Amino acid sequence: MLSKKLQNELNAQINLEFFSEYSYLSMTAYFESINLDGFSNFFRVQASEEHFHAMKIFDFINTIGGKVNLETINKPVVEFDSILNVFETALAQENRVSESINHLMDTAIQENNHAVISFLKWYVDEQVEEIDLFTNLIAKLKLINNDGNGILLMNSELAKRKAAPEITNTSSE
Numbered sequence: 001m002l003s004k005k006l007q008n009e010l011n012a013q014i015n016l017e018f019f020s021e022y023s024y025l026s027m028t029a030y031f032e033s034i035n036l037d038g039f040s041n042f043f044r045v046q047a048s049e050e051h052f053h054a055m056k057i058f059d060f061i062n063t064i065g066g067k068v069n070l071e072t073i074n075k076p077v078v079e080f081d082s083i084l085n086v087f088e089t090a091l092a093q094e095n096r097v098s099e100s101i102n103h104l105m106d107t108a109i110q111e112n113n114h115a116v117i118s119f120l121k122w123y124v125d126e127q128v129e130e131i132d133l134f135t136n137l138i139a140k141l142k143l144i145n146n147d148g149n150g151i152l153l154m155n156s157e158l159a160k161r162k163a164a165p166e167i168t169n170t171s172s173e
């Protein structure tokens with residue numbers, strides 16, 4: 001059972017997750033355009049994770065008897081100054097998502113909705129991991145300081161990233 005307020009906030013979260021997918025696809029396109037296929041692969045996988053995050057909420061709203069309402073997805077940033085600028089934009093996006101998840105959790109707690117609280121815990125943990133991931137990659141990029149060999153090494157590492165099994169096995173579960 002969902003209140004109108006929680007339903008609206010969950011629907012807004014679906015929109016933010018799809019916007020994240022779109023943002024990471026834009027970053028994928030940027031790296032394709034400068035021929036850094038490993039970086040491009042990293043963001044393509046990241047975009048697929050965001051799709052999974054959105055669809056997980058989509059399915060949850062339906063399971064709990066609510067109604068999904070899809071809204072317009074905003075245009076993402078499409079121009080980047082540097083590799084570091086891409087990752088800083090990504091970290092800012094993840095911080096925004098974390099704030100939104102925390103706000104949703106606050107609402108679920110205020111309404112004493114245990115099903116939603118339990119559902120959102122997965123997202124709270126996921127956000128900790130995502131912010132840690134981007135923070136570490138930014139630290140690495142700052143150490144590399146635009147050195148060509150360092151960038152190529154990182155490109156090879158990021159080429160190995162694969163989507164998590166739960167994402168490749170099914171669209172949302």
Ligand code: FEO
Pocket residue numbers: 017020049050053094097130
């Ligand atoms: Fe679904 Fe990266 O937040």
